[in-house]
Amino acid sequence: xxxxxxxxxxxxxxxxxxxxxxxxxxxxxxxxxxxxxxxxxxxxxxxxxxxxxxxxxxxxxxxxxxxxxxxxxxxxxxxxxxxxxxxxxxxxxxxxxxxxxxxxxxxxxxxxxxxxxxxxxxxxxxxxxxxxxxxxxxxxxxxxxxxxxxxxxxxxxxxxxxxxxxxxxxxxxxxxxxxxxxxxxxxxxxxxxxxxxxxxxxxxxxxxxxxxxxxxxxxxxxxx
Numbered sequence: 520x521x522x523x524x525x526x527x528x529x530x531x532x533x534x535x536x537x538x539x540x541x542x543x544x545x546x547x548x549x550x551x552x553x554x555x556x557x558x559x560x561x562x563x564x565x566x567x568x569x570x571x572x573x574x575x576x577x578x579x580x581x582x583x584x585x586x587x588x589x590x591x592x593x594x595x596x597x598x599x600x601x602x603x604x605x606x607x608x609x610x611x612x613x614x615x616x617x618x619x620x621x622x623x624x625x626x627x628x629x630x631x632x633x634x635x636x637x638x639x640x641x642x643x644x645x646x647x648x649x650x651x652x653x654x655x656x657x658x659x660x661x662x663x664x665x666x667x668x669x670x671x672x673x674x675x676x677x678x679x680x681x682x683x684x685x686x687x688x689x690x691x692x693x694x695x696x697x698x699x700x701x702x703x704x705x706x707x708x709x710x711x712x713x714x715x716x717x718x719x720x721x722x723x724x725x726x727x728x729x730x731x732x733x734x735x736x737x738x739x740x741x742x743x
Contacts, residue, residue: 526640529563529596533641540603549611556604564597568604571597572619576626576662591636598627599641602650609653622659625650629666633673644674661692668701677705678717681726695737698730 536559543552557568571579579597583590605620628647638644647670659667668683684701687694702723705713710720718726 526592529593530640532559532563533596533599537603540607544607544610547611549607552607553604556600556607560597560600564593564600566597571601572623576623576630579623579627580630589631589634591631591634592640594627594634595631595636595641595643598624598631599646601627602646605653618654618657621650621653622657622663625654626660626663626666629663629670633666633669658690659686661687661690664690665697668697672701672704675712675716677708677713677723681718693737695730695734699727699734702727702730
């Protein structure tokens with residue numbers, strides 16, 4: 520009951536804050552808009568903007584671990600406020616500050632989603648899609664790209680998951696075993712599911728063969 524009441528209050532406060540911030544952005548009152556976000560961070564999450572943006576995403580996640588379980592709804596709340604803060608900077612023309620927050624917000628949203636957050640609580644899928652558009656054309660950190668891969672697979676966007684896999688490979692990440700595992704899981708899907716996910720069964724079969732070769736090449740012992 521307490522958790523539900525807290526979440527209801529958080530959503531109500533966040534909805535009111537977003538409406539107020541939208542007006543302040545239109546009036547080009549950047550400082551006042553940032554204050555609104557900061558106030559809500561302090562009220563609900565025991566954080567202020569300066570501290571939040573000085574911590575690594577791993578440190579932020581650790582703050583919302585309770586008995587080894589992620590408080591995923593709180594984490595997506597923090598991600599939503601980071602996204603809103605980034606939008607304020609974007610409206611003010613500070614692209615660097617906006618991108619910094621967008622990437623961190625994306626990471627936290629994805630992590631929260633993959634650890635059981637309610638996707639409908641704050642329209643998280645819409646926020647994730649928007650952040651992916653905002654960060655398109657920039658290289659995501661490998662740790663975030665891996666979350667994108669897992670998220671895309673979880674929602675059935677298999678071609679997008681494949682794209683993430685190849686981007687990781689382009690970054691020099693050793694993803695041979697991850698690639699092999701991904702295509703092995705996809706082969707368990709029906710042809711209809713794969714078609715809907717943008718990755719036909721034939722391509723999945725060919726992809727599995729390719730990544731099996733890559734994985735075998737990595738583990739092959741050096742000849743003396």
